[in-house]
Amino acid sequence: MASSASRATVAVHPYRDEGPEMTGAELMAANPYRPWPARITSITELTATEKLFEFRLVDEKIREAFCHAPGQFVELSLFGVGEAPISISSSPTKRGFIELCVRRAGRFTERLHQMQCGEIVGIRGPFGRGFPIEAMRGHDVLLVAGGLGIAPLRSLINNIHDERSEFGKVTIIYGSRNPQEVMFRHQFEMWRHRKDFDLYLTVDHADETWDGEEGLVTKPFEHLQIDAANTFGALCGPPVMYRFVVAEMRKKNIPYDRIYMSFERHMKCGVGKCGHCQVGHQYCCIDGPVFNYWEAKNIQGSM
Amino acid sequence: MLYRVIDRADLPSLVAAFMERYEVVAPVRRGSFYAFEAIGDFSEIALDYPTTIASPKKYFLPATETLFEFDARENAVTDYVDEVRPRVLFGVHACDINGIMNLNSVFNDPRYPDPYYRAHQDATLIVGVSCTPGDTCFCHLMDSEEARPGYDLFLNAIGEAFLVSIGSVTAANILEGACDVREATDADRAAFRAATRARQEAFNGAIPDVQEIPMLMDAFHEDGFWDELGGRCLSCNACASVCPTCYCFDIRDTLDPGAETGRRERVWDACTSPQFAMVAGGHNFRSTAAERVRHRMYHKLNGFLATHDRSLCVGCGRCAAACKVGISPIEVLKFFERKGADDGE
């Protein structure tokens, strides 16, 4: 209902310092569809099809206001090409930069993969509900990633790493199809010798370069010792993986509401409107993408 | 709520008063159908319209709306200001007002208020009008036969007069300036009661009143009924186009010729679109028409209720008229009714 006949307007201005009165958070909230310029500061080739991009938001106010939780995502814009939701791979403990791990899988990511350091993209976010890192503190954590699922989970893993003393026993299981597809292999191979992480790298199909386990991501569960009452599970991977990994976690008696999983859907708007990421009555973009197993069981069509 | 009575003969001057400051949009006749359109004169309005082909949601969420413009060479947004036209929606039925209320709760969600929707909403006055239900109307089963909040004026027809519910100061001022406004009498009140009762009795009795719809939607989630509906769905999205509460959209970039500049737009989309739930890499979470039809009905009759405590479907019946193959919430209600009868035997 209108209070007067005055013309209403919606304005989107290119970023300029809009006066000291607006904080970065207020600027971002004023229009959640408006992407902010971000510069590519580093590109690392992870595999034949995946690259890790590091971005720095150009404007200081926005950069300082940007803080995320592990498991959240951003909407990345290449103007003219479109926009895509991409989960954040960097830890919240690393401020000032945003790392996104991107698989070349379509026209948008193809274009992104052609870009060079120094080029500008648009970023808005972070969006969504991430992993409950605060609740996890003081507990054991069992992290399971399959394939590209390592991208969002790496944010949580690195967060735990940076604040290692605040967590109990940390177990990481990371499964890939073959050794060539193992991402962050260097980092993980170094961690295999650490005492404060129980790390299991598995591949479905090993070759001569592989000295880790061969088998599905569920295989390491055979010999896992878990203090179920004190453990949080977190998993992320292709849809087919969830059922099996959740079943393993339940077998170990991790409570329903302590098993957290990240859903992959196409979050187009990121702000709970456009409907593309709807699963049952929930929106992955604002209610998720991280749900616990109890919630997931109560979402029609989620598993 | 404040109530006053005006005569039907006062309507032209009321509309003229609105037209001084607003674009007036009202139901007009188009051949054998009706549609909401901007009008130039009161005489164009078909206030006794049964229903329109499509809902007035287009005035809050246009089918295509520019979010901003950009410079593709710089990869940056450019200065963009969208002016929204002050408008009066005149002659809106209660179901549609409830539909707009549902849209309000999505787009004004305090977590992410939508500035574009809000601008339309802030620039729009709503004048409701009472109606007589047609064959496909079932607003009474969706708790939408009355508009409680959500309007600036609501015209309840009582013979040759209207008992007007007044919802806003702006509208009250315009009403009082344009019409000969009087207090309601006992006779007016009795006429109002008679009118609401007549409306109540006019609903199509063949549309079953089913209790516990959300629970039933869950309970029969795996029923073969959905395959039946999916088997005949044309995947055309006509249901979503005419629906007052389908608000899903796609976001896409369009370059200007020459490709140096362009716009980001949101465009109506629908969960019945075959690729709606497809993710990067090609996996489609609802790859069959049965899953898509079921999801649409689920959201209309159950899912929205779980998060907003209201049925998203307002029972306007437009989808039942628009669907060529007889898919609508009415069919779902009849299915639940049949299930009850089967078990009873």
Place this chain on the structure above:
Amino acid sequence: MSENTATVGEARAPRVVLVGLASCFGCQINITNIERHLLAVLGQIELGYWQLTSSEPMPEAFDVAVIEGAVTTEEAAETVRALRERAACVIAIGSCAATGGIPAMAAGDLASHVEAVYGDGLPKACGVLRAPAPVSAVIDVDFTVSCCPIDPFEFVRVLDAALYGSNRLDVTATLCGQCAQGEGGCLYKRGQMCLGLVTRAGCGAKCPGLGRACNGCAGLSPDANVTAARAFAASRGFAPGRFDEALEMFNAVALAPAGEE
């Protein structure tokens, strides 16, 4: 559809060729109808060859091949194969290239059509005839601009997508939804048989908006439910045979496999 886009980010403007096969050339002409924007469009590319306007031979190297028309001869099939080999990206424009279009109406019984037109003496200039087919029946096509004729702005949009990339998906929903947005009322209620029931949306439902039934020129949607559409048309008094016959005008090739079953 493959993920090919033309080379982007290189200093040289992308080289584009426009080739016409069996068609009326109306789609190529329609491109010239955007006078106001034509220079802006051409300014971003190096137009190596445009059959409608060039007398120069086709260049050896190019990035994007735009093809209008159906493949109706072995020579044409050879031409499109050669285009595919050289081009990073192939765009099929118009119904003839996208679905086989009008030429493909002859696909079912080519011999009798040839005889009816030429008698015994097929002129040499006709080449070696083959059953008319869409370009995609011979080579992989990266982008398609449908309709008869094409909307030139849609062509420009698709060309941009080919040059710069776009994450927009091809529409596969059928037309009635877009038509309903126009609020003109269903043509079946006015006693007309309309093919919007099964035709790919994206054209904006211009024809039904003007009171003319959809003739299916945008092509049968891959998600079309032809069985349910036939049944609906029959319920409105249009026998399935009539519906199918109308659909064949632009979709003879798409319908053929279903007919053989």
